[in-house]
Amino acid sequence: MSATYAGLSRVGMAMWRRAAPYCNLAVWSGSVVASASAVGEGAGGGYAVEEDIAAAGATTWEPLLAAAAGCAEGGVHFHAYPDEGFSDPRxxxxxxxxxxxxxxxxxxxxxxxxxxxxxxxxxxxxxxxxxxxxxxxxxxxxxxxxxxxxxxxxxxxxxxxxRDSPGVLAHTADLPDGAVRMGPIFVDALSGVHCLQHPNGRCAIGGDLRGSPLGDGGEATPCTDVHTGDAGQGLQRRAANWLPHIGQLALSGTTHTQRVLPxxxxxxxxxxxxxxxxxxxxxxxxxxxxxxxxxxxxxxxxxxxxxxxxxxxxxxxxxxxxx
Ligand SMILES: Cc1cc2nc3c(=O)[nH]c(=O)nc-3n(C[C@H](O)[C@H](O)[C@H](O)COP(=O)(O)OP(=O)(O)OC[C@H]3O[C@@H](n4cnc5c(N)ncnc54)[C@H](O)[C@@H]3O)c2cc1C
Structure with a gap:
C-alpha cells in the first residue's frame, strides 16, 4: 500500500470522526485480525496497530472469540487496530x-x-x-x-x-435488546471472512473478496457452503468457527456484488x-x-x-x- 493511499485513508477516517455530515454515523469499535503473519500491516490501511497480541489479547478485545485460545500453537497471529470502525451504509x-x-x-x-x-x-x-x-x-x-x-x-x-472483483456479503436479522453482541470488527485473513455486528444486533459477514492488490484477500477460497451450496451460509460457518454466537443467527439475505476496483x-x-x-x-x-x-x-x-x-x-x- 502506498504512503499516499494510507495517508488518505487516515484523513478519511479522521473526517468520519469529525466532519459533517459523516461524524456521529460510525461505531468506533476497533478491529481484531487473525493472520498468518506476525507483522500487522496492510489490512490496517496505515492505521495504528497493536501487533501480535496473542490469543489472550484477542479475547480481551472480544471475549466471544472462543476459538482464539486454541490457536496459540497453530501459527495464528492476532493484531488489533484500535482506530477502526464501521457504519450502517444506508x-x-x-x-x-x-x-x-x-x-x-x-x-x-x-x-x-x-x-x-x-x-x-x-x-x-x-x-x-x-x-x-x-x-x-x-x-x-x-x-x-x-x-x-x-x-x-x-x-x-x-x-x-x-477488474472482475466479486465479493459476497451475508446479512442476519435484527436481534432483541439484551441478545449477545460482539464488539470489534473481526477479520480472519486466513480463511477470508470478516464480520461486524451493528448496534441493532444485525451482523454483516463478508468474504470471498478477490482481485485486490491491496492485500485484503488476494486469492480467497470460494466460500460456498459444502452442504447447501449457499455462499452466505458458507461465510456464516466460517465466522461461527471463531464466534459461535454468529452460527445461531438467522440469515436474512446474501448479496453478491462487485467491488469498484479499477x-x-x-x-x-x-x-x-x-x-x-x-x-x-x-x-x-x-x-x-x-x-x-x-x-x-x-x-x-x-x-x-x-x-x-x-x-x-x-x-x-x-x-x-x-x-
Ligand atoms: C463486499 C464489499 C465490501 C466492501 N467493504 C468496504 C470497506 O470495508 N470499506 C470501504 O471503504 N469500502 C468497502 N467496499 C468498497 C466500497 O463499497 C466502494 O469503494 C464504494 O461503494 C464506491 O463508491 P462509488 O460511489 O464510487 O460506487 P458505487 O457505490 O458502486 O455507486 C455507484 C452508483 O452509480 C450507479 N450507476 C452506475 N451506472 C449508472 C448509470 N449509467 N446511470 C445512473 N447511475 C448509475 C450504480 O447503480 C451505483 O448506485 C466494499 C465493497 C464490497 C463489494
Whole structure:
C-alpha cells in the first residue's frame, strides 16, 4: 500500500470522526485480525496497530472469540487496530443525501445516465432515461461521473476499465435488546471472512473478496457452503468457527456484488476529458469524505491536488485506448 493511499485513508477516517455530515454515523469499535503473519500491516490501511497480541489479547478485545485460545500453537497471529470502525451504509447514504440536497443538489431517482453528450470535444451534459423509457438531455458545465463499476460500460465511454472483483456479503436479522453482541470488527485473513455486528444486533459477514492488490484477500477460497451450496451460509460457518454466537443467527439475505476496483487496482480520480471528471476507488466508503472534498476542490475551485497525482489520474486509461 502506498504512503499516499494510507495517508488518505487516515484523513478519511479522521473526517468520519469529525466532519459533517459523516461524524456521529460510525461505531468506533476497533478491529481484531487473525493472520498468518506476525507483522500487522496492510489490512490496517496505515492505521495504528497493536501487533501480535496473542490469543489472550484477542479475547480481551472480544471475549466471544472462543476459538482464539486454541490457536496459540497453530501459527495464528492476532493484531488489533484500535482506530477502526464501521457504519450502517444506508444511514450514511441518507445523511450524505440530506447534506447534498441542503447544498442545492437535485436527485433524479430511478433514472439512468444513458450517455455523455460530447460537443466540440468537451462533455456538455448527459442523456438520461427513466424506468418507463422516457429520456431527456441535461446540459452542464461539468459532468462528474461517479458510477462505480458502471464507469467501465461502453455507454459511459468505458472511461475506467474495471477488474472482475466479486465479493459476497451475508446479512442476519435484527436481534432483541439484551441478545449477545460482539464488539470489534473481526477479520480472519486466513480463511477470508470478516464480520461486524451493528448496534441493532444485525451482523454483516463478508468474504470471498478477490482481485485486490491491496492485500485484503488476494486469492480467497470460494466460500460456498459444502452442504447447501449457499455462499452466505458458507461465510456464516466460517465466522461461527471463531464466534459461535454468529452460527445461531438467522440469515436474512446474501448479496453478491462487485467491488469498484479499477483495472490496475488504484483509484481513478480527476479529469478524464475536457469538462469530464471521474472518481472511482476501492475502499470508497472510507475514502468518500476525503476524495469528494479533493474532487470538489478540483472541479469547483479549479485547483490541481498534487496528492492525487500518484499515477491515479484516469487519463492513464485514455492513453492506453486505441486512437
Ligand atoms: C463486499 C464489499 C465490501 C466492501 N467493504 C468496504 C470497506 O470495508 N470499506 C470501504 O471503504 N469500502 C468497502 N467496499 C468498497 C466500497 O463499497 C466502494 O469503494 C464504494 O461503494 C464506491 O463508491 P462509488 O460511489 O464510487 O460506487 P458505487 O457505490 O458502486 O455507486 C455507484 C452508483 O452509480 C450507479 N450507476 C452506475 N451506472 C449508472 C448509470 N449509467 N446511470 C445512473 N447511475 C448509475 C450504480 O447503480 C451505483 O448506485 C466494499 C465493497 C464490497 C463489494
Amino acid at each position: 444511514a450514511a447514504v441518507a445523511a450524505v443525501r440530506v447534506a447534498a440536497e441542503e447544498a442545492g443538489a437535485l436527485f433524479r431517482w430511478g433514472t439512468a445516465v444513458e450517455s455523455v453528450l460530447v460537443e466540440d470535444g468537451r462533455a456538455a451534459g448527459v442523456r438520461i432515461v427513466d424506468a418507463g423509457g422516457s429520456g431527456c438531455e441535461l446540459r452542464a458545465d461539468v459532468v462528474a461521473l461517479v458510477a462505480g463499476t458502471g464507469l467501465a460500460s461502453a455507454s459511459l465511454g468505458a472511461v475506467v476499465p474495471m 483495472e490496475d487496482g488504484f483509484p481513478a480520480v480527476g479529469w478524464s476529458g475536457t469538462s469530464l471528471y471521474v472518481c472511482a476507488a476501492h475502499s470508497g466508503f472510507t475514502l468518500a469524505p476525503v476524495l469528494s472534498a479533493l474532487a470538489a476542490a478540483e472541479i469547483v475551485e479549479g485547483v490541481e491536488v498534487e496528492l492525487l497525482d500518484e499515477g491515479w489520474r484516469p487519463t492513464r486509461f485514455c492513453m492506453q485506448s486505441p486512437a
